[in-house]
Amino acid sequence: MSKFQKKGKAEMPELNTSSLPDLIFSILFFFMIVTSMREMELKVEFKVPKGTELEKLERKSLASYINIGRPTKDLRARLGSASRIQLNDKLIAGTEVGYIREFVQAERESLAERDKPFMKMCLKVDKDTQMGIVTDVKMELRKAMALSIMYSAEQR
Amino acid sequence: MGKRKVPGLNASSTADISFILLIFFLVTTSMDTNRGLAVRLPNPPEENQQDPPKIRERNSMVVNVNMNNQIMVTVAKDSRTIEVSELRELAKQFIANPENDPDLPELVPVELPAPFGVQNITKNHVISLQTDRATNYDTYFQVENELYGAYNDLRDELAKKTFGRSYNECNEDEQLACRQYYKCVISEAEPRKYNQ
Numbered sequence: 001m002s003k004f005q006k007k008g009k010a011e012m013p014e015l016n017t018s019s020l021p022d023l024i025f026s027i028l029f030f031f032m033i034v035t036s037m038r039e040m041e042l043k044v045e046f047k048v049p050k051g052t053e054l055e056k057l058e059r060k061s062l063a064s065y066i067n068i069g070r071p072t073k074d075l076r077a078r079l080g081s082a083s084r085i086q087l088n089d090k091l092i093a094g095t096e097v098g099y100i101r102e103f104v105q106a107e108r109e110s111l112a113e114r115d116k117p118f119m120k121m122c123l124k125v126d127k128d129t130q131m132g133i134v135t136d137v138k139m140e141l142r143k144a145m146a147l148s149i150m151y152s153a154e155q156r
Numbered sequence: 157m158g159k160r161k162v163p164g165l166n167a168s169s170t171a172d173i174s175f176i177l178l179i180f181f182l183v184t185t186s187m188d189t190n191r192g193l194a195v196r197l198p199n200p201p202e203e204n205q206q207d208p209p210k211i212r213e214r215n216s217m218v219v220n221v222n223m224n225n226q227i228m229v230t231v232a233k234d235s236r237t238i239e240v241s242e243l244r245e246l247a248k249q250f251i252a253n254p255e256n257d258p259d260l261p262e263l264v265p266v267e268l269p270a271p272f273g274v275q276n277i278t279k280n281h282v283i284s285l286q287t288d289r290a291t292n293y294d295t296y297f298q299v300e301n302e303l304y305g306a307y308n309d310l311r312d313e314l315a316k317k318t319f320g321r322s323y324n325e326c327n328e329d330e331q332l333a334c335r336q337y338y339k340c341v342i343s344e345a346e347p348r349k350y351n352q
Binding site: 031037141147155 | 167168170171173174175177178181182184185186190191192193194195196197198199200201287288289290291292293294296297298300301304305308344
């Protein structure tokens, strides 16, 4: 008759998981708020430069994206590794910058009338691109009267 | 009738459901913060363009970036090769010309909005940026960043001096006044090809 005798098998107390859904939901809401929907499939790789004088893109709905960089790994076998231009979703043939004017026109049409003057072109250009292609793109943008642009960058 | 006991709802699968939602959001969204250097391009060149207006030598600062990513700055015929880090100070000196140096832009009296009145500012200054087709984009971006940084610094200093707070804390009118005081004029020439 000992005081410390075990009373049969000790039962593992059941873990109360009723707050688990709440926990997961809060993580979910966190992610919903801090991230944004991916609007396009990237067909070129780029690493944007770092800068200090950056501004935030105010209204994302007014922005169109022009990506310049090397094609992604699986496309590189077919397209080579020279810098290419991607307009929103489409990779354009070679470095034919002439498409840009049509692209700007189409993007402008898709905006509401009062928003048209505020259209913004967001240039996401890889650090190691040569300026030639960037200047050609800029020249086309000027001709298409898309004058408000933004060089995408990271805060240093 | 007595109170009927409500059977407890089995909520053990809610966790699974929310997990699936969470994973869906993790996959389809990206955390890209859309920040960047906002630039306004000039109007397109006209077909039959006349010669550009002559700019006096003291009013122009030419920043050249060559194919080896070296930066050369020319102010009043004095050219020298510099590092990116030196560019901001040089540009600030050039834009503000605080000592009325005859080699830096002339100070012209200009009517400005409310708190400033008529001020002597370097109204006619132009910073022109020339790149080569083979220049690295990163270098170009750093140069642009420093040039815009020079303007932002000057505006910030001005705002602190006149309004007692930094440029970002000023209201819209005050910011506009500061912007007109130091008006940003960066022109980008067509890049030259090598051997041209």
